[in-house]
Amino acid sequence: MKIHHFLSLFSTYFLVDGVNIEDRAGQFFSSGHTNNWAVLVCTSRFWFNYRHVANTLSVYRSVKRLGIPDSHIVLMLADDMACNHRNPKPATVFSHKNMELNVYGDDVEVDYRGYEVTVENFLRILTGRLPPSTPRSKRLLSDDRSNILIYLTGHGGNGFLKFQDSEEISNVELADAFEQMWQKRRYNELLFIIDTCQGASMYERFYSPNLMALASSQVGEDSLSHQPDLAIGVHLMDRYTFYLLEFLEDIHPASKTNMNDLFKVCPKSQCVSTPGHRTDLFLRDPGSVLITDFFGSVRKVELTMETINLTDPIEQLESAESGELQKEMHTYADQLPVSEIIHQKPKQKDWHPPDGFILGLWTLILLVFFQTYGVKHLKHIF
């Protein structure tokens, strides 16, 4: 691991000489995010849904290993499997058969547990509308330079995800919550991974920019579980997350693996269902997005012996193919049109009945009047 680090640093150093220091500085500053957050949610309870808790804990483990601290992870587990009285190995949650990998160490911090995992709490975390008494560990304190990873697992269907066997969140609600996050500038880029049956339906309705989504199965397909363990008696993991975990185990903080490799995780031969992904709302090319942009909290460090003059604004480094692709500039909506409010004039009544109507009506009224009371009044008018 360390040699790999050293070698990669070394290679970067040699690459440096060929490239201008200003371009490199531009590349350094062109990365959009400065901090990483993760919201990992398991929505099912009961012992036979052991695998959903194991899924979530596996992703938690990877994310923590790649550098995101507990203060930046919101972990929501709907049930306690480690201390469940049906667990033959208490205080453990295994993700591999034969108990090879215990994902429930003694450094797991669960923020929302048991019945606190509800649709309302989940949406409140995302939008930030929590009561003032909520502690920091239960809040998603992201800003407009945060990259957020959201992982959901549980039982789902076409357009919904079931929480706690009693309520559900719909894809429309989720899309609207993300739009609220965008308008409140709560994320820079967001990666949404869902491992449920018919998971692709959950990202169909997204409409906010900078969202990338992955799902374990398409609409009409079920996501299947991986292995039952005969000692514990339940299925330990779902297939998609199992292969995702295998993939992530090979990632380290300095790796340059990008999203296109993530899309290839768990092909149909292994997963039985067809994983899907959605990148049309994402501004950058997925090939240029590193896995560690979302799964890890990587601080970019470049060692250089030269001084760089930072007085001129650093221009964005253009990639070779940007000639054909027109990048649409996304800007935040003007949330408070102050100039209009300051100079607001009192509201005028804008609607007036059409002239033809008034003319017709009063002609009729006059006609009826003269009909009933005789024409002799006419000479008084004219």
Place this chain on the structure above:
Amino acid sequence: MAAPLTLLLLVAVTVRAALFRSSLSELISERVEVVSPLTAWKRVIEGLALLDLGVSPYSGDVFHETPLTIYLFHFLVDYAEVTFMVSVAGSSVFSDYLFRKQKFALEADRYPLDCLELIRSPKEMYYIPLKVAMFYLLNPFTILSCVAKSTCGLNNAIIALFILSTIKGNVLLSAIFLSLATYQSIYPLTLSALLTSVPLSCLINLCVTQWICVFLFWWFIVQYAFMYLGSLFVIICLSFFLLGSWDYLPSVYGFILSVPDLTPNIGLFWYFFAEMFEHFRLFFLCVFQINVFFYTIPLSIKLKEHPVFLIFMQLAVISIFKSYPTVGDISLYMAFLPVWSHLHRFLRNIFLVSCVLLACSALFPVLWHLWIYAGSANSNFYYAITLLFNVAQILLVSDYFYAFLRREHHLTYGLYLKRKDGSEATLVLK
């Protein structure tokens, strides 16, 4: 006669003005017994605001007034209180004028001698117009609906104008006001049954032979129908030109006929339709709506010589069985009651009816509070009071009908009935 009327008007205006300025006006304008989705002032303001924003006021099931009302209130929205007071005062003045001018053909020699006590003396009749005006202006129901600025007051004014012009014999004006009243809410259509009874009394002099009589009668009906339908058509087309679209037709008439809004009110529709299965909804809607129109033909056949009583009965039937009744509709037909004060000796249930009406009016706000705010009652309680209120009204109306018919019978056959052998007989209603 002018002085007491002016005094009455002054008193009524003072009461209303005092209530307008007090804090009760907001409270009253939200009461469901006083305002309905059709007549609420809040909805008128909402519709006008939507219009100012450039949106059709009929979008969104808020506004159910006719376009002519939009036109009227567009200019009068700041003077709303005055408008309503004027319309209420106007209705009472019209009815006052009406009853003063009404000629009761008293041919004393037509009736048996012992019926003299049944016939009203001119002295009694002198005060009837004032009493009618008083009943309308000082009725708590009218005051409530005026303070709530419900557009029921305008509807009542139009109906009063219609009655005035019918009794005065002005065919064109009566057709026009009837079409205006029908345009506002569909139910005054039943008042067109009047035209079977009025021409008979008017044309009785012109009948030389029977065929000419029949011909004149039908010619009159055709004329009237033509004027009525023509003016209705003209008004509907004019309303199209106000907003440039036909959306008001489903919003106003579709709303009245299909009753989509089931806010509780003092009528009979809301409770039934709240608990009905969709499959049967159309059927029951037809049943309920036909119920309003059903009594027209029998009543007009029976009462073809008594147009004023026919109007009273029709108005009562409309205001009990219409889809969104309010207390303003009730106050209109109750204003007619002094006209038949001479029937008091034949009324059988008047004590019971008045007690029930008073008790129900007092219980409406109580049970509403218990249902909505305290949560200790439910809709059944409120509907029970509604039912009872309507039953009392029906009883009142049928009682007056009975008394009227009985008086007619006595006028024909004598007050103290004797059997063939001379012993006293009693009259039994079968």
